[in-house]
Amino acid sequence: MVEITLVGIGTGNPEHVTLEGRRAIAEAELILIPRKAAKDDLAHLRERIVADAGSRARIVHFDYPTRDQSLPYQQRVRAWHDEIAERWCEAIGDAPTVTLLVWGDPGLYDSTLRIAQRLPGARARVIPGITALQALTAAHAIPFNTVNGPVTVTTGRRLRDSGWPEGAETVVVMLDGECSFQALPGDLHIWWGAYLGMAEQIIDRGPLAEATYRIVSARAAARERHGWIMDTYLLRQPD
Structure with missing residues (x-):
């Protein structure tokens, strides 16, 4: 049996790590850090957070497998998670405990908890972190919701497949590598941000009809410059 501690580390700013998270990292004996060829900055950032916490943990890196694009989406993701769990x-x-630093929060559009459940006898301990939703609304200094208003959180894939969610007022979109907002009505208002919380942070906002080209262009340029990008956005119906 292994105890897996998942520490949410926010969206890129080391100061987003909570005191509870820093203590867990400092007390860790073994820390796993993933490596992705196009996202080495994320591994370096995790290593910096570990060092800043004063941790003397043994650090083990592992390489993320690639997804089999020939499989249907759900099957592809399950197979990918299975392979990560094996790694x-x-x-x-035979270590009794292990700690992983999770981008954002382990409970919001992150699969680390699902992967942890694949390890026989594993017990998960979760330390929450700042989410991309919090970082985005903070960067734009806007409220997450209108007065007594609902918020729908969804993915770019679902937005492409189904369009604007029926009855939605505010929609937050995560995991959208294809700028799916391009197919939505131009009178929507968008608040967009990438590298939220990091020194590289870029944001834009405005009526969708006016902001779409700026965001698509800025996103492409930033991805070319850094080799990777993480972004999210909030859409809201006009008053």
Whole structure:
């Protein structure tokens, strides 16, 4: 049996890590850090957070597998998670505890908890972190919701497949690599941000008809410059 501690580390600013999170990192004995060829900055940032916490943990890196694009989406994701879990097992060995630093919050559009459930006898401990939703609304200094208004959180894939959610007033979109907002009505208002909380942070806002070209262009240029990008956006019906 292994105890897996998942520490939410926010969206890129090391100061987003809570005191509880820093203490968990400082007390960790084994920390797993993923490596992605196009996202080495994220591994370096995790290593910086570990060092800042004063941790003396043994750090083990593991490489993320690639997804089999020939499989249907749900099957592709399940197979990918299975492979990641196997790599975790190899990296953990017989260690009784392990800690992972999770981008954002482990409970919001992140699969780390689902992967942890694949390890036989594993117990998960979660330390929450700042989410992209919090970082986005803070960057724009806007409220997450209107007065007594609902908020729908969804993905770019679902937005492309189904369009604007029926009855929605405010929609937050995550995991959208294809700028799916381009197919939506231009009178919507958008608040967009990338590299939220980091020194590289870029944001834009405005009526969708006016902001679409700016955002698509800025996103492409930033991805070319850094080799990767993480962004999210909030859309709201006009008053």
